[in-house]
């Protein structure tokens with residue numbers, strides 16, 4: 114490289130829109146569950162992007178898929194279809210409830226497609242009055258104006274002018290609050306099986322089953338946002354599979370591409386039929402590079418062994434976290450499933466998840482927050498046990514620093 118300027122964190126403040134506040138360190142390479150910064154300091158990665166790098170960094174199967182496809186064909190537009198998109202769609206259909214797939218570039222766009230489809234399905238089948246969308250408090254569905262309005266945190270959607278209408282919010286894990294809002298005018302209910310950004314809050318099985326029943330009673334579509342929980346993260350290919358409850362539409366992103374941007378909306382043939390030619394689309398949706406990488410990620414993860422190992426690694430994480438907690442008393446509980454776990458801070462440390470994140474980075478470890486009261490862990494699904502142990506030794510040192518003040 115022959116830059117005449119220094120590529121430092123200070124350059125971010127100079128040239129980037131200030132909507133993020135990135136860490137001071139700048140990672141430059143990664144391998145498996147380890148990452149190195151510009152100063153060659155090494156980190157264990159318990160963050161995985163934000164629940165994205167499902168196979169760690171530079172996994173050989175993904176590197177191979179990407180480089181092979183990069184030497185063949187990069188982009189076509191949806192004026193033509195392509196082989197990687199067709200192969201990926203077929204594999205998603207074969208391994209889920211879905212019969213049809215729509216590809217997007219992100220979780221928000223997958224959800225945008227799902228919500229637009231639900232509205233169009235309701236309009237075609239029942240008429241204009243059936244347009245209510247019900248979501249839940251603390252939910253997160255992305256940052257487009259429709260998805261952020263549907264999300265359960267007004268703070269993220271306020272201040273941008275008039276919002277899309279007919280969007281309502283019930284309380285998560287509270288069927289009575291949904292009963293009070295749902296009616297024959299409801300076209301869809303959207304929920305995360307485990308609320309991720311909202312604090313790693315799992316839906317109870319009773320709640321998920323109750324929501325399905327209420328949707329059926331009122332002829333409303335049930336949309337599962339599995340952007341964070343999908344593609345093996347809970348030890349199931351998709352979280353819905355463990356409840357015996359099938360959604361009408363499911364959205365997937367994050368782990369789907371293992372770090373390459375892709376989103377997908379999955380549904381049935383009958384519902385999909387309402388997105389007729391010209392009703393919706395995306396220049397990059399179904400891009401061959403993205404689909405080739407996602408196909409390799411899906412092939413690698415969707416095996417009984419890898420999925421079972423995710424649950425074994427959850428056990429190890431929980432053991433280590435309770436060992437640390439027994440010594441330092443910082444958490445009330447560890448919530449979540451598989452490689453999507455949240456340690457909820459107790460009264461003494463409430464509001465301080467960022468302190469744990471910063472102290473962890475000092476010790477050579479990436480962790481995440483899920484709000485200010487929860488430290489979140491979303492590592493690679495195939496993180497070696499030795500990296501879990503090493504990362505937890507670093508986390509223990511970080512916890513000790515925060516506790517000592």
Ligand SMILES: Cc1ncc(COP(=O)(O)O)c(C=O)c1O
Nearest residue numbers: 219220221253254255309340341
């Ligand atoms: C459940 C859920 N849905 C949607 C999104 C939005 O995904 P993206 O940032 O890829 O648009 C996220 C991102 O955190 C998410 O956790």
